[in-house]
Amino acid sequence: METDIRFRHKSLVENSKSGDRNAQYQLYELYVDAMYNIGMRFLGIKEDAEDIVQDSFVDAFKNLHNFKYESTFGAWLKRIVINKSINHLKVKRLPLAAMDDHEYHLTEEPNNEPIDKTDVEKVKRGIEKLPLGYKNIINLYLLEGYDHMEIGEVLGISTSTSKSQYHRAKKKLVEIINTL
Structure with missing residues (x-):
């Protein structure tokens, strides 16, 4: 079962790399809720989390050629969302507590x-x-x-x-x- 899921995800990633919009939409649907939850945990503002998630997917699909299966697609995307969330907070000048x-x-x-x-x-x-x-x-x-x-x-x-x-x-x- 888990192998089938991994194969399906890899197939979606490979099809997305070649520009298949349907495959990209399926990947989006698989991960959007989890990525939104991550964005909300960091940002706490619905609109900011939505923007970060959308930007993250755009960047992920633009840079999919760099994805080398060293981790799962979900883990790779999660890192993008977290980095974008933290960068967003930095831009808003909300630093770490000294x-x-x-x-x-x-x-x-x-x-x-x-x-x-x-x-x-x-x-x-x-x-x-x-x-x-x-x-x-x-x-x-x-x-x-x-x-x-x-x-x-x-x-x-x-x-x-x-x-x-x-x-x-x-x-x-x-x-x-x-x-x-």
Whole structure:
């Protein structure tokens, strides 16, 4: 089954490379919702997320000849959406939170009890309340699965800064969640 899906996706990519508009539309339909969700997590504004997703697909189809199957098409497209989202935030001059600007110290670490749906909603609300830089680190690391080296490359920061920002973001998130 998974092999069939991979073959279908590869076939759509190859047909799209040769200019097949139907194949491009099918790829768009397969990935548009997931890419929109990524854009919304980073940008938080529906219109901005929609614009970024459209621009990302246009760029992806223009540069499809550069796609070499080193990852899945979805992973490649996701990286485009994330990079465009971050660049959009930079243009709006919404920088990462400076490390010295936000010193948060918690006396307790969170416990490891099972999480119910109410807790998941609290976490989502908490992430939304984080300063933008912290929110980006949390999104990239926890939700998108990037490691700190990749985050550093995407955000133009060092690996150690990514780790420190993540640690501080996690502490701030716990603080926020505890007030909800």
